[in-house]
Amino acid sequence: MSSQLGVASRLPPLCHCQPEPAMASSAASGEEPAPLLPALLFFRLRMDDDFDAALRQRYRVLDFFVSGEPLPAFLAGAAALPDPPRAAVVMGGAAARVDAALLDAVPSLGFVFxxxxxxxxxxxxxxxxxxxxVANSGTVYSTDVADHAVGMIIDVLRRxxxxxxxxxxxLWPAQGDYPLGTKLGGKRVGIIGLGNIGSLIAKRLEAxxxxxxxxxxxxxxxxxxKYFFNVHDLALESDVLVVxxxxxxxxxxxxNKDVLEALGKDGIIINIGRGANVDEAELIRALKEGRIAGAGLDVFENEPKVPAELFxxxxxxxxxxxxxxxxESRSDLWDTTIGSLEAFFSGKPLLRQVLPW
Amino acid sequence: MSSQLGVASRLPPLCHCQPEPAMASSAASGEEPAPLLPALLFFRLRMDDDFDAALRQRYRVLDFFVSGEPLPAFLAGAAALPDPPRAAVVMGGAAARVDAALLDAVPSLGFVFxxxxxxxxxxxxxxxxxxxxVANSGTVYSTDVADHAVGMIIDVLRRxxxxxxxxxxxLWPAQGDYPLGTKLGGKRVGIIGLGNIGSLIAKRLEAxxxxxxxxxxxxxxxxxxKYFFNVHDLALESDVLVVxxxxxxxxxxxxNKDVLEALGKDGIIINIGRGANVDEAELIRALKEGRIAGAGLDVFENEPKVPAELFxxxxxxxxxxxxxxxxESRSDLWDTTIGSLEAFFSGKPLLRQVLPW
Incomplete structure (x- = not known):
């Protein structure tokens, strides 16, 4: 850690960077400033120290969440730099949107990870x-998401x-046996989205x-x-529906309501996709009225808010x-992030490029 | 249900039977009593109505837990019947022990299920x-136990x-992200007991x-x-130890303490065998002191008592x-129980006979 921080401390100060406490002493010692590192737009929470240090060894991190500035001011400041950022790192979810407004504000951007x-x-x-x-983390998370989905299916079915x-x-000594669960074997599991994650879920459930x-x-x-052309028909033939x-x-x-209706009162739903893949209000109504049997939810429409009725x-x-x-997957993610940025800045092919559809 | 109860109501009364409320009216109607059904010693909690009715169609059930008698009096009463019981149904766990004393008390017994x-x-x-x-439920439960074991591994690793x-x-909105879990893929899982259940766990975890x-x-x-001759060496080479x-x-x-020590501070233990397979006091000490990372426990040494320190x-x-x-497995169990009793009483081979070792 100390050697990494030592390297980071040689970076020149930048208005939007996180404070670099060692900078003053470095400047005071009269050392030659290191060559200017490439600027990087950064929209992400959930960091850890090792990754932070590794990133700052390589880039001048313009961190929106640390800047405290409104988004337009932050972007205008970045765009006005003598060497404006050519790359951005954004996290998933609602933390930041890369849309026409952002791309207009920072026209120097050539890469979003x-x-x-x-x-x-x-x-x-x-x-x-x-x-x-545009590139993303690719399959770094896929096995973890698939494992979690299977864990949730077992959890819901077996209570x-x-x-x-x-x-x-x-309560066990006083109330005696807990109600029976339901067997996993033989269940028809309908998977919405047979991409990398869906395929890994299927492979596990076959076992x-x-x-x-x-x-x-x-x-x-x-x-x-068996392929179903639409989700309603898939739900009709499924005991467990996985998003x-x-x-x-x-x-x-x-x-939506129709799909929940098709899934029916013995069906359960698992969502490890995005909260908005499911009409949450309809899901809650169906659960309340016993029109479906249960749910395993890792995602919600308005995270981190979870409707209290579910509690x-x-x-x-x-x-x-x-x-x-x-x-383990977070460590893989940091490697993938830095590897992708290095590929972009050195003009190499992007391994996990996302194509528009 | 009504036809089954109708049949059951023609059974003759027996001192140790559960009350048969329809009996009086049946006798009052002057019907011929049905031929005497074979007596069956019964030591089991957790019944359901359908199974109860199906069993009473076929046997005069001498139900110890319903009798309210002390065990010696109950057994003496059964042995003194004109047609003493030739078969007994016992549940697992500590509800009743079939030992020399019981076999001495009811020498007519020829079969225990x-x-x-x-x-x-x-x-x-x-x-x-x-x-x-002696016969038992065989593999009726195996897949359910294996599924539950895998569910517990995912649950402990992924929190x-x-x-x-x-x-x-x-707490999510206020406290933010929950601490990271640990990946299942690549973990070395040591299984103690590679019988039917252990093999099914292994097959699932390979996926x-x-x-x-x-x-x-x-x-x-x-x-x-890879086979390990002793559990200590197995624990040394395992991230997850499954009993x-x-x-x-x-x-x-x-x-025991040595095995937990060998498993180490990053190891987790899963017990879906019997509580007494694990030295529970040592397990709790190891958990308290951070000498192992976690545990998934479906069984305990003194069920239904669970040491409060775990809570x-x-x-x-x-x-x-x-x-x-x-x-589903309970339904299979009822079929197996009745099938085994019928095989015994009709002199057919017992499919799930347990051999002594």
């Missing part, structure tokens, strides 16, 4: 029109978290004896699973958008 | 010496139940990219996993001995 698995916060068509390359509360409250169905934009020739698709205008509320439901398992995150 | 997956409550050597056949408490308490090691009485030629063996004198406290530990997932139970 998303540290999220999704790219619903990036206007891919606008980027393509302007020749701005693990609910039984956990029961035992932890000391449990599940029957896999799926819906996606196109049928896949390479898989033995594993990206969020875009076609998939917003892809699980008292024993047939719902909720986690705080953690399906993507393990210490 | 255990509805549990384990047979640690049956003295197999004593049964064999007297020519009493699902803990994140669930966090979200459910409404997650885990590396499987195992310990059992003998190495298995048919599996590609999936039967309970007997060799496996009591098979996970405040966020790295522990506890369920109330439910790994065996789903509505």
């Amino acid at each position: 998303s540290t999220g698995a999704g790219v619903d916060h990036i206007d891919l068509a606008e980027c393509a029109r302007r020749g701005v390359a 693990v978290s609910a039984a956990e509360r029961f035992v932890r409250s000391g 449990f004896g599940c029957i896999i169905h799926y819906n996606s934009r196109r049928p896949r020739d390479s898989v033995p699973y 594993a698709c990206a969020l875009n205008k076609d998939t917003r509320h892809i699980v 008292s439901m024993d047939n719902v398992v909720m986690t705080s958008h953690v399906a993507v995150f393990t210490s | 255990s509805t549990g997956a384990g047979v640690d409550h049956i003295d197999l050597a004593e049964c064999a010496r007297r020519g009493v056949a 699902v139940s803990a994140a669930e408490r966090f979200v459910r308490s409404g 997650f990219g885990c590396i499987i090691h195992y310990n059992s009485r003998r190495p298995r030629d048919s599996v590609p996993y 999936a063996c039967a309970l007997n004198k060799d496996t009591r406290h098979i996970v 405040s530990m966020d790295n522990v997932v506890m369920t109330s001995h439910v790994a065996v139970f789903t509505s």
Whole structure:
């Protein structure tokens, strides 16, 4: 750590950087300033010290969340620099949107890297029109998300978290046996979105004896699973419906009232995609009225807000958008982020480029 | 249901039977009593109405837990019947022990069927010496137990139940991100007991990219996993240690202080075997002192009592001995129980006979 911070401390000061406490002493010591590092627009929470240090060794990080400035002022300041930023790092979710306004404000941008698995916060068509390359974390998270999805299916069907509360409250001796769960084997699991994550979920569930169905934009020739052209028909033939698709205008509320109706009172829904893939208000109504059997939700429409009505439901398992995150995948993500930036700045091909659709 | 109850109501009354409310009216109607059904010793809680009715159609059920009698009086009463019971149904766990004393008290017994997956409550050597056949539920539960074990591994590594408490308490908006979990892929999972359940756990975990090691009485030629002659060495080479063996004198406290030490501070333990397979006091000490990373426990040494010290530990997932139970497996169990009794009473081979060891 100390050597990394030592390197970081040689970076020249920049109005939008995080404070560099060692800078004053470095300047005071009369050392030659290091060559100017490339500027990097940075829109991300959730950092760790090692990654922060590694990034600052390589770039002058213009950190929006640290700047405290309104977005237009922050972008104008960046664009007015003698060497304005050619690259941006953005996280997934609602933290920042890369849209026409942002691209207009900083026309020097040639590359956007998303540290999220999704790219619903990036206007891919606008980027393509302007020749701005977009890459993301690719499959770094995929196995973790798939594992979490399977864990949630088992949890909801077998009532693990609910039984956990029961035992932890000391109720077992007084109340006796906990109600029976439902078997995973033989269940028909309908996966919405058979991309990398969906395919990994399917592979895992095959080992449990599940029957896999799926819906996606196109049928896949390479898989033995039954394809459904629309989600309503998929839900009709599924005991468990798993949302594993990206969020875009076609998939917003892809699980709506009709789909929940088709899933039916013994069906459960798992969402490890994006909160807005599911009509949350309709989901809550269906759960309340017993029109579906349960839900496992890692994502919500207005994170971190979770509708309080869910808190008292024993047939719902909720986690705080953690399906993507393990210490191992985060470490892979940092490597991928820095590798992608280095590829862009050295003119090499971008391995995980996202194409517009 | 009504036709089944109608049949059951024609059974003659017996001192130890559950009350048969329809009996009086049946006798009053002057109908011929049905031929005497075979007597059946019954030591089991957790019944359901359908199974109860199906059993009483076929047998005069002498139900110990309903009798309210002390065990010696109950057994003496059964033995003194003109047609004493030739078969007994016992559940797993501590509800009743089939030992020399019980077999001495009811010498007419020729068959014991255990509805549990384990047979640690049956003295197999004593049964064999007297020519009493023993059968059990066989593999009815195996997939459910394996599924639950995998669910618990994901839960402990990925902190699902803990994140669930966090979200459910409404803490997400105030406290922000939940701490990172740990990846399942690539983990070395050591399975103690590679029987039917252990093998199913291994098969499932292979789909997650885990590396499987195992310990059992003998190495298995048919599996590609690495065999360890003792549990200590297995624990040394494992990130996750899964207890999936039967309970007997060799496996009591098979996970002891030394094994926990070998597993180490990043290791987790999963117990879906029997509570007494693990030295619970040592486990709690190791958890308290951070000498292991976490635990998933479906079984405990003194069920339904769970040591209160566990209740405040966020790295522990506890369920109330439910790994065996789903509505589907219970239905299979009832079929197996009745099928086994019919095989015994009609002199056919017992499909799931348990041999002494």
